[in-house]
Amino acid sequence: xxxxxxxDVRGLTKxxxxxxxxxxFDLSVPRGAIYGFLGPNGxxxxxxxxxxxxxxxxxSGSGEVLGFDVLNESPKIKExxxxxxxxxxxxxxxxxxxxxxFIARLYGLDDRAGRVDRALEDLxxxxxQAQLAGKLSGGWKQRLxxxxxxxxxxxxxxxxxxxxxxxxxARRDFWDAIRRYSAxxxxxxxxxxxxxxxxxxxxIAYIAYGKKLIDAPTANIPxxxxxxxxxxxxxPLLKAxxxxxxxxxxxxVARFGAEIHACAKDAAALESAVRAxxxxxxxxxxxPIEAGFEEIFIYLMSGAMDNFQ
Amino acid sequence: xxxPNLLDLSWSRVFAVFLKELVxxxxxxxxxxxxxxxxxxxxxxxxxxxxxxxxxxxAVVEMREDGPMARAFLASLHASSFIDIVAVARTSDEAEQMxxxxxxxxxxxxxxxxxxxxxxxxxxxxxxxxxxxxxVAASGAIGAIERIAQSAFAPEFQGPLSYLQQxxxxxxxxxxxxxxxxxxxxxxxxxxxxxxxxxMTMVMITSIALTxxxxxxxxxxxxxxxxxxxxVMIGKTTPYIGVGAIQVAIVLIVxxxxxxIPFTGSFLAFxxxxxxxxxxxxxxxxxxxxxARTQMQAMQMTFFIFLPSILLSxxxxxxxxxxxxxQAIGEALPIxxxxxxxxxxxxxxxxxxDILNDLWPLAVILLALGSLALMRFRxxxx
Numbered sequence: 001x002x003x004x005x006x007x008d009v010r011g012l013t014k015x016x017x018x019x020x021x022x023x024x025f026d027l028s029v030p031r032g033a034i035y036g037f038l039g040p041n042g043x044x045x046x047x048x049x050x051x052x053x054x055x056x057x058x059x060s061g062s063g064e065v066l067g068f069d070v071l072n073e074s075p076k077i078k079e080x081x082x083x084x085x086x087x088x089x090x091x092x093x094x095x096x097x098x099x100x101x102f103i104a105r106l107y108g109l110d111d112r113a114g115r116v117d118r119a120l121e122d123l124x125x126x127x128x129q130a131q132l133a134g135k136l137s138g139g140w141k142q143r144l145x146x147x148x149x150x151x152x153x154x155x156x157x158x159x160x161x162x163x164x165x166x167x168x169x170a171r172r173d174f175w176d177a178i179r180r181y182s183a184x185x186x187x188x189x190x191x192x193x194x195x196x197x198x199x200x201x202x203x204i205a206y207i208a209y210g211k212k213l214i215d216a217p218t219a220n221i222p223x224x225x226x227x228x229x230x231x232x233x234x235x236p237l238l239k240a241x242x243x244x245x246x247x248x249x250x251x252x253v254a255r256f257g258a259e260i261h262a263c264a265k266d267a268a269a270l271e272s273a274v275r276a277x278x279x280x281x282x283x284x285x286x287x288p289i290e291a292g293f294e295e296i297f298i299y300l301m302s303g304a305m306d307n308f309q
Numbered sequence: 310x311x312x313p314n315l316l317d318l319s320w321s322r323v324f325a326v327f328l329k330e331l332v333x334x335x336x337x338x339x340x341x342x343x344x345x346x347x348x349x350x351x352x353x354x355x356x357x358x359x360x361x362x363x364x365x366x367x368a369v370v371e372m373r374e375d376g377p378m379a380r381a382f383l384a385s386l387h388a389s390s391f392i393d394i395v396a397v398a399r400t401s402d403e404a405e406q407m408x409x410x411x412x413x414x415x416x417x418x419x420x421x422x423x424x425x426x427x428x429x430x431x432x433x434x435x436x437x438x439x440x441x442x443x444x445v446a447a448s449g450a451i452g453a454i455e456r457i458a459q460s461a462f463a464p465e466f467q468g469p470l471s472y473l474q475q476x477x478x479x480x481x482x483x484x485x486x487x488x489x490x491x492x493x494x495x496x497x498x499x500x501x502x503x504x505x506x507x508x509m510t511m512v513m514i515t516s517i518a519l520t521x522x523x524x525x526x527x528x529x530x531x532x533x534x535x536x537x538x539x540x541v542m543i544g545k546t547t548p549y550i551g552v553g554a555i556q557v558a559i560v561l562i563v564x565x566x567x568x569x570i571p572f573t574g575s576f577l578a579f580x581x582x583x584x585x586x587x588x589x590x591x592x593x594x595x596x597x598x599x600x601a602r603t604q605m606q607a608m609q610m611t612f613f614i615f616l617p618s619i620l621l622s623x624x625x626x627x628x629x630x631x632x633x634x635x636q637a638i639g640e641a642l643p644i645x646x647x648x649x650x651x652x653x654x655x656x657x658x659x660x661x662x663d664i665l666n667d668l669w670p671l672a673v674i675l676l677a678l679g680s681l682a683l684m685r686f687r688x689x690x691x
Contacts, residue, residue, distance in 0.1 A: 050690060053533055054533075054689070055529065055532055055533060055689055055690050056690055057689050057691055075535055075537075078533060078534060078535045079535045081533075083530075083533040085529045085530055085533075087526045087529075088526070089525075089526045089527050089528075089529050089530035090527065090530060091527055092525070103534065106531075106534040106535065106536050107534065107535060108535075148530075
């Protein structure tokens, strides 16, 4: 991995109906990186990705993708970027092969048949190439979409929730493919809702309410957020959970089987809230624990980061 | 005792559905607007534009003689609301050209020596040539012209000329139906139907072209590729040129074999016009598809175009008999020009030179629609 920045955008802003969907967004992605893009639903992930690949015009801000200006050189960016939409957006009334050939023609590729053959083989679709795309299951549609956005050998992959609604096996296969491309030097920006996918990324950018709140290497994130956690165990737990949820000092109450993990940024407030619960419900056991990635992920995705920074 | 609810209807559920539909209807502004506009448009069109008792049809008068009798007749013609005199020609070539090109529906010819022969009781002829390629327009005012002649000459047949107050009148009105002597409606309708069929299918099919991509979400993928708007436009409309060509061939064959319609004019001129017309319709449909968000909206907008194309183009009712504003709308529609061309070429034996008057407006409309559609094509999802 070199220090060359493949995606380098600054201050991207976009609003709909007076509401800023993306607000002053910066992002720097080095070549070959897998960059995870996290955030609750409606936080502006899709809008940001669309601005990066030139499908939406930012109101303000500037930046380059592969050295091309995002505002004025989007045709050049489109030629070198593979974009996979959140919703399946290939032609359901064309066969798998016809879809790939259509895309290959749009990019004006040489050796079209060969490329399509290789793409089908890479993704294990050779057997089903004559099948109509509309008849495929979710996982197979996903593979086809990835094959379509890889057919012109892009240097950058923009994947918008590529594995939403796909079974775990298909998701793992999908990520194996992304890792392979990454090893070949393809840069990937991928938005996701899944924690097991987020941890596979080299870095994570977290966006909520249109603002980027965290941008760090994945390993540094727990430390950067500085989340404290307590475990509350015992039965029954419902009353304890309700009490914790009502406590202002507790940012997150997450149920893990027979125990509750209460998390907060303010260690003292958290501790006093948990001790109050112990007093009211003497049968529960309490203990401080290290906040793992799981807690942090739930914390992030729940949108609890409103007041962060 | 509570009445048994035979249908097992929950009115609150009915109301819930009703309310939801109402909200959805309100959200779909374009469809709503068309539902409101459609009846208003129909009322206006049927109420004002359509005139089954055609008046103000254009006529050219060929005056071979300039005596007081002829001038009295001309004055009465001017005063009549049945016809509008658009020109007084001195040569027959000039008059013939006007009726062939469709600028005049009637040619009224007063022969040389009309007054002299009238006074001598030789029953001179007033010749009326009517463009019967539109039988409705042609038959409407013929009777009126006879009455106009009667009232024009009555004050002249006084004093020493009172002996001319006779029946039958001392002159003869001879009517020639040109281009369609038998007044066969099919001669008028069938060539024109080609225009209507092409408008209907070409506009409708292409109006869905882009809308379908937007509705199914494939537009996002298409826009993410390097493809350009003009490439999409050409690629999407070209297949339908073939469809249009097949329709033209079918209509022509049926018109000749089934309706025995003579094809009298230049086939080259016809081909040129029909090609321009198909392109114009494709652009019109494409323009709609850049504006409509759903296929349903695209269909409705197509009908919005289709209605005036039938009512204001001269297809159903004589164009010249419509009020000025309706004619102005008609002139902006591709089908109006195509109908004139196709009637001139098929029925009146026109060649390329005769149809230029309607060919260039067709080209202008095509160019305007095409550029507008290209400008409206959003290359982003904004």
